[in-house]
Amino acid sequence: MSRFHKLLRINLSTQTYTEEDIPSEYEKKFIGGKGIGTAYLVRELEPHIDPLGSDNKFIIATGPLNGTSAPASSRYEIITKSPLTGIYLDCNSGGHFAQEVKATGFDIFIIEGVSEKPVIIFINNNQVSFIEASDVWGMCVYDTENYVKKILKDPAVRVMSIGPAGENLVRFASVSSDYSRQAARGGSGAVLGSKKVKAIAVKGTRDIPIANFRSFLLSVKKAREVIFNNLWVPNQRKYGTPRTITPVNMNGLLPVNNFTEGAIESVASIDEFAMEALVKKKLSCGECPIACSKGYNRGKFAMEGPEYETIALLGPNIGILDLNEIAELNYYCNQYGLDTMSTGALIGALIASGNINFGEQEKKKEKIIKLFKQISYREGIGDVLAEGLRFAGKKLDISYLMPEIKGLGIPAYDPRCSDGTALVYMTADRGACHLRSWPLGRELGSLWGENDLDKKIDFVRNQQDEKAAEESLIVCQFAYGIGLLDEILPEMVNEATGEDWNLAKMKIAGERIWNLSKLFNIREGMSRKDDYLPEKFAVEGIKSGPLKGKVIRREKQDFMLDKYYELRGWTKKGVPTPETLKRLDIKEKI
Amino acid sequence: MSFLKVDKSLCTGCRICEAACSIAKERVINRARSRIHIYRSDVLELVDRVCIQCPEPVCLSACSQGAIYKKGNSVRVEETKCTRCVECIKVCDRLFLSPEGDKVLMCDQCGACVLKCPENALKIE
Numbered sequence: 001m002s003r004f005h006k007l008l009r010i011n012l013s014t015q016t017y018t019e020e021d022i023p024s025e026y027e028k029k030f031i032g033g034k035g036i037g038t039a040y041l042v043r044e045l046e047p048h049i050d051p052l053g054s055d056n057k058f059i060i061a062t063g064p065l066n067g068t069s070a071p072a073s074s075r076y077e078i079i080t081k082s083p084l085t086g087i088y089l090d091c092n093s094g095g096h097f098a099q100e101v102k103a104t105g106f107d108i109f110i111i112e113g114v115s116e117k118p119v120i121i122f123i124n125n126n127q128v129s130f131i132e133a134s135d136v137w138g139m140c141v142y143d144t145e146n147y148v149k150k151i152l153k154d155p156a157v158r159v160m161s162i163g164p165a166g167e168n169l170v171r172f173a174s175v176s177s178d179y180s181r182q183a184a185r186g187g188s189g190a191v192l193g194s195k196k197v198k199a200i201a202v203k204g205t206r207d208i209p210i211a212n213f214r215s216f217l218l219s220v221k222k223a224r225e226v227i228f229n230n231l232w233v234p235n236q237r238k239y240g241t242p243r244t245i246t247p248v249n250m251n252g253l254l255p256v257n258n259f260t261e262g263a264i265e266s267v268a269s270i271d272e273f274a275m276e277a278l279v280k281k282k283l284s285c286g287e288c289p290i291a292c293s294k295g296y297n298r299g300k301f302a303m304e305g306p307e308y309e310t311i312a313l314l315g316p317n318i319g320i321l322d323l324n325e326i327a328e329l330n331y332y333c334n335q336y337g338l339d340t341m342s343t344g345a346l347i348g349a350l351i352a353s354g355n356i357n358f359g360e361q362e363k364k365k366e367k368i369i370k371l372f373k374q375i376s377y378r379e380g381i382g383d384v385l386a387e388g389l390r391f392a393g394k395k396l397d398i399s400y401l402m403p404e405i406k407g408l409g410i411p412a413y414d415p416r417c418s419d420g421t422a423l424v425y426m427t428a429d430r431g432a433c434h435l436r437s438w439p440l441g442r443e444l445g446s447l448w449g450e451n452d453l454d455k456k457i458d459f460v461r462n463q464q465d466e467k468a469a470e471e472s473l474i475v476c477q478f479a480y481g482i483g484l485l486d487e488i489l490p491e492m493v494n495e496a497t498g499e500d501w502n503l504a505k506m507k508i509a510g511e512r513i514w515n516l517s518k519l520f521n522i523r524e525g526m527s528r529k530d531d532y533l534p535e536k537f538a539v540e541g542i543k544s545g546p547l548k549g550k551v552i553r554r555e556k557q558d559f560m561l562d563k564y565y566e567l568r569g570w571t572k573k574g575v576p577t578p579e580t581l582k583r584l585d586i587k588e589k590i
Numbered sequence: 591m592s593f594l595k596v597d598k599s600l601c602t603g604c605r606i607c608e609a610a611c612s613i614a615k616e617r618v619i620n621r622a623r624s625r626i627h628i629y630r631s632d633v634l635e636l637v638d639r640v641c642i643q644c645p646e647p648v649c650l651s652a653c654s655q656g657a658i659y660k661k662g663n664s665v666r667v668e669e670t671k672c673t674r675c676v677e678c679i680k681v682c683d684r685l686f687l688s689p690e691g692d693k694v695l696m697c698d699q700c701g702a703c704v705l706k707c708p709e710n711a712l713k714i715e
Contacts, residue, residue: 207618
């Protein structure tokens with residue numbers, strides 16, 4: 001229960017759809033969300049298929065807590081093969097889309113094939129219609145969402161859509177829902193674009209089945225207490241993610257001028273107080289009591305955000321220190337459907353290379369906005385940049401400047417800041433990602449010193465497993481903390497599903513998921529050589545700030561990888577051993 | 591006459607009220623069975639839809655079955671008399687039809703959602 005045990009498979013080539021049972025073995029082994037989505041991806045995708053071809057699949061997955069009244073449980077996962085990295089991709093987003101997906105009576109949608117013409121998929125409980133979308137093809141994201149609501153005559157229908165960047169197969173195009181919330185990383189928007197899907201509208205009116213109704217509601221009450229006792233929550237509620245700017249700058253790990261310097265003199269123009277002065281509306285994802293989303297609105301420039309990653313990567317990283325200007329850049333990324341993070345990382349490298357003259361400071365923003373358009377419509381140099389960081393790096397001969405791992409742009413915490421953070425980026429399943437583990441706080445808080453490398457490595461491994469489980473439930477880490485910190489999570493899942501979970505079992509499922517995505521990546525040709533930081537971070541010290549001179553040398557990276565692989569039960573080449581696969585009951589072969 | 595008032599300056603659109611309503615009134619979790627609905631009409635614009643107990647209710651006038659009636663100052667739906675003709679819903683978007691079309695859903699100011707709102711955005715006044 002709290003599961004429908006069913007998936008909806010939609011074939012765009014034939015414009016047909018079928019219902020299938022989800023094997024209970026999958027639910028037991030992979031929980032839901034990220035886990036089950038990964039299991040289907042690995043099972044159903046042939047090796048080496050083109051991520052932008054008809055063989056790729058676009059999986060939208062929810063977990064056992066989505067749709068229920070569990071606090072902060074409105075996140076959905078997209079699982080697909082990334083056109084940016086050529087490997088495994090999962091990305092998730094909040095908002096209200098997840099609840100609606102679940103209420104259709106399906107836990108997962110698998111979208112496959114390619115539509116002949118642009119199409120809007122409308123999933124109304126168990127009925128699917130394919131609406132011709134040639135008229136709306138080319139439209140930006142906000143207008144698309146309004147258009148879909150209008151033609152369906154339902155202002156409350158939930159809409160996922162892409163902008164021109166997704167249509168034009170920009171390899172870091174995002175998917176949007178609730179206007180300005182994105183599942184942005186890795187180019188899932190281009191996958192929808194390649195399938196000619198402009199939007200997916202969802203309406204669900206099913207009861208969410210709950211195994212033990214009264215006890216579940218009591219658990220939900222307890223979960224709310226857990227959240228409000230989390231010391232981290234009050235400031236998140238008040239300021240949202242922009243509050244990260246100040247400590248990151250103070251500790252010297254802010255990406256400044258393409259990850260050159262680690263700090264700027266003052267963050268007063270871009271910090272949480274600057275943001276607070278501009279916030280017009282506090283907003284929330286479904287069923288969340290924190291409401292950390294801050295609504296910005298100045299003329300047409302309206303959005304939830306900018307969030308921390310965007311402020312940093314489209315701010316100091318590209319030499320812009322005005323929050324209104326950053327918001328404007330954020331707005332255009334939202335409307336075209338571009339990942340603000342990869343875009344910020346890419347533009348940062350481009351500016352540093354001197355390949356493009358960005359002119360005087362006051363003209364810079366306009367020049368960058370023009371570049372966003374060129375990327376989204378693949379005009380001029382935009383056509384090269386649209387191919388992603390790695391391709392553009394090679395083509396423009398600026399690979400050394402390109403901050404990416406496995407092709408995915410590095411997030412807004414300089415990897416030289418901490419050994420653990422470097423390892424997190426190096427080993428993350430989808431390429432450089434900050435969301436898989438968070439050793440940074442402990443390292444900066446001096447819980448571990450220079451000699452505690454083993455502890456840091458073990459922490460990363462452990463939390464990667466926990467986080468994979470958390471993203472299979474799916475709940476928000478801003479409410480519950482990163483990973484599996486409280487028995488309330490398995491308690492809620494058990495009361496909702498009638499299953500028998502505890503934290504240890506969830507963690508093993510997380511480890512299984514982590515190994516399965518690893519197998520997928522190995523199958524696509526990834527190996528140890530892909531698990532390193534870009535050369536720059538090993539040889540060139542941070543130029544200024546408290547971490548001046550800091551590098552993560554190649555020898556240290558090697559040491560960490562050796563130890564990390566060993567702890568995981570992988571070979572020196574980073575391949576799970578047969579014993580490890582047996583222990584985790586993984587039957588998929590490489 | 592009291593009604594459920596949504597203070598939109600405080601509401602964040604989390605829709606905890608919707609689930610709370612379906613739990614209180616129908617003993618299920620299904621936001622489509624809620625008597626209150628919050629949705630977005632634009633990027634930052636929230637719209638709330640819940641019965642505001644009009645002094646001269648158009649739904650009452652539209653109901654030919656006498657299923658919508660006044661009890662003291664309160665407007666109510668008598669389920670046994672309702673034929674699901676939906677004439678009331680045609681004239682007012684603050685009451686709703688259940689997903690199966692077997693019930694007209696109107697807020698009766700029970701206050702279950704008020705207790706659950708984390709923003710104190712709901713009041714019965």
